Amino acid sequence: MGINVLLCTDGSDLSIQALRDALPVLAAADRCALLTVESIVDPNFQTGNGFTLRADTPGGDEQIETSGDREAKRILDLTVAALGLDDVDLMARAGTPGETICDVAVSMSADVIVIGTHGRSGFRRAVTGSTSDHVVRHARCPVLVQGAGSSER
Numbered sequence: 001m002g003i004n005v006l007l008c009t010d011g012s013d014l015s016i017q018a019l020r021d022a023l024p025v026l027a028a029a030d031r032c033a034l035l036t037v038e039s040i041v042d043p044n045f046q047t048g049n050g051f052t053l054r055a056d057t058p059g060g061d062e063q064i065e066t067s068g069d070r071e072a073k074r075i076l077d078l079t080v081a082a083l084g085l086d087d088v089d090l091m092a093r094a095g096t097p098g099e100t101i102c103d104v105a106v107s108m109s110a111d112v113i114v115i116g117t118h119g120r121s122g123f124r125r126a127v128t129g130s131t132s133d134h135v136v137r138h139a140r141c142p143v144l145v146q147g148a149g150s151s152e153r
Contacts, residue, residue: 002030006110007088008101008135009036011075016082018116018146023083025114025144033089035104036075037097098134110141117147 005026009015026032072092080088093100105113117132136143 003028004031004108004110005029006105006108006113007032007034008113008115009034009075009079011036011078015116016079019079019083019114021146022114022144025112031089033091033108034076034079034085035091035093035101036072037100038072038092038094039097040094097131098138101135102138105139105141112141113139113143115143115145117145
């Protein structure tokens with residue numbers, strides 16, 4: 001049975017560098033999948049300007065889906081080009097990033113997840129949460145987390 005690796009990217013320099021640092025792990029992989037997750041915004045979420053984002057406006061869902069698809073394609077293409085990947089499955093999903101990554105890992109029977117971390121701490125992490133932390137705590141397989149200048153497992 002082959003080794004399945006799930007690579008996670010948000011298109012940032014940090015996530016691309018994390019994946020670049022993990023390329024030696026990919027050498028043993030039989031299947032690599034590159035995933036980006038478009039966060040879903042709660043339709044009742046109020047932004048700081050007082051406007052409520054609503055997905056139920058005419059054509060709103062279609063517009064959100066189309067712009068999300070374009071952004072996901074841009075992120076995936078950017079990551080593939082930066083890493084020189086040629087045999088990788090490309091996946092884009094909408095959802096809560098941590099949960100979605102764990103769900104995709106289960107559905108593809110991933111043996112390892114590779115993800116970068118922004119290294120947030122304190123108040124900012126408490127407010128924004130940590131995708132990599134969620135994945136480490138909930139994934140059913142090992143997770144390779146790469147941050148600025150150091151790797152963790």
